[in-house]
Amino acid sequence: MERVRVLVHGALGKMGQEVLRALCRDPELEAVAGIDIKGEGKELLLPDGSRSIPLSADLESTLSRYHPDVLVDFTTAEATMPAVRTAVEHNVRLVIGTTGLSTANLDEIESLCQSQRIGAVVAPNFSLAAVVMIHLARMAARFFDHAEIIEMHHEQKVDAPSGTALTTAREMVKSRGKAFVHASATNERTASCRGSDFEGVALHSVRLPGMLAHQEIILGALGQTLRIRLDQISREAFMPCVVLAIKKVTELNEAVFGLNKLLGLEEENW
Numbered sequence: 001m002e003r004v005r006v007l008v009h010g011a012l013g014k015m016g017q018e019v020l021r022a023l024c025r026d027p028e029l030e031a032v033a034g035i036d037i038k039g040e041g042k043e044l045l046l047p048d049g050s051r052s053i054p055l056s057a058d059l060e061s062t063l064s065r066y067h068p069d070v071l072v073d074f075t076t077a078e079a080t081m082p083a084v085r086t087a088v089e090h091n092v093r094l095v096i097g098t099t100g101l102s103t104a105n106l107d108e109i110e111s112l113c114q115s116q117r118i119g120a121v122v123a124p125n126f127s128l129a130a131v132v133m134i135h136l137a138r139m140a141a142r143f144f145d146h147a148e149i150i151e152m153h154h155e156q157k158v159d160a161p162s163g164t165a166l167t168t169a170r171e172m173v174k175s176r177g178k179a180f181v182h183a184s185a186t187n188e189r190t191a192s193c194r195g196s197d198f199e200g201v202a203l204h205s206v207r208l209p210g211m212l213a214h215q216e217i218i219l220g221a222l223g224q225t226l227r228i229r230l231d232q233i234s235r236e237a238f239m240p241c242v243v244l245a246i247k248k249v250t251e252l253n254e255a256v257f258g259l260n261k262l263l264g265l266e267e268e269n270w
């Protein structure tokens with residue numbers, strides 16, 4: 001079987017390096033080139049030390065020269081869209097993990113893929129555990145009136161609550177079809193001690209050294225609680241689904257958003 005030829009866009013970044021490590025581990029995949037704005041005219045030694053691949057800042061000429069099947073993008077929202085347009089022109093499929101893309105960006109990816117019949121997987125969270133957690137939370141949300149989410153991250157994370165916590169709350173409310181019941185304290189002794197209120201879901205953000213990315217969803221009913229807990233301990237957590245997306249995208253001729261379809265977690269399969 002021919003190996004899938006992969007180009008990593010953002011190859012010198014934290015996620016780009018992790019993707020290259022994952023490609024080295026999988027015999028069905030082959031890293032053929034790296035693109036990084038900091039990488040003009042250099043070679044890049046693969047993380048397993050086995051060989052070097054070309055590294056450049058020029059996507060157009062690299063695509064013409066090395067003919068990858070798939071471009072994996074972990075860069076910045078500004079860098080992603082020009083790369084998408086160039087890759088689609090070259091019939092290269094896309095796996096996009098960069099966050100912060102606008103609705104207009106997502107619409108453009110969808111229509112470019114549709115008109116060129118090119119596959120793409122776009123997911124702001126490639127963590128298998130996070131995707132399954134949200135799926136379980138959606139299921140549980142139908143049976144409980146009260147829910148709180150405690151998200152816990154390293155102290156350098158600037159945004160709060162996390163995107164994953166907000167997505168979880170939004171999906172839980174959508175699944176139930178109405179807001180949760182938020183039990184407010186009538187006498188709050190310190191400001192916001194009951195967290196923020198997203199349609200009845202209390203959201204609490206913890207920022208501490210010693211943590212990476214964690215989340216606990218607590219659902220409550222008379223005499224019982226249910227907890228769903230996520231712990232991500234390294235960037236490796238994203239790699240099983242990145243690898244899955246690279247393999248599956250070769251069979252797609254449209255853009256797929258999120259990982260539910262790839263993992264068979266669509267609502268009709270519950």
Ligand SMILES: NC(=O)c1ccc[n+]([C@@H]2O[C@H](COP(=O)([O-])OP(=O)(O)OC[C@H]3O[C@@H](n4cnc5c(N)ncnc54)[C@H](O)[C@@H]3O)[C@@H](O)[C@H]2O)c1
Nearest residue numbers: 010012013014015036037074075079097098099124125126
């Ligand atoms: N989808 C997920 O599961 C997931 C997980 C982790 C991170 N992310 C996202 O992935 C992105 C990258 O994260 P990171 O931690 O690797 O960041 P990083 O800053 O370590 O890496 C980004 C890389 O992109 C390169 N780059 C920037 N502009 C470029 C351009 N115009 N052309 C080519 N290369 C360019 C940078 O030089 C850098 O090497 C972020 O948007 C982050 O939020 C997504």
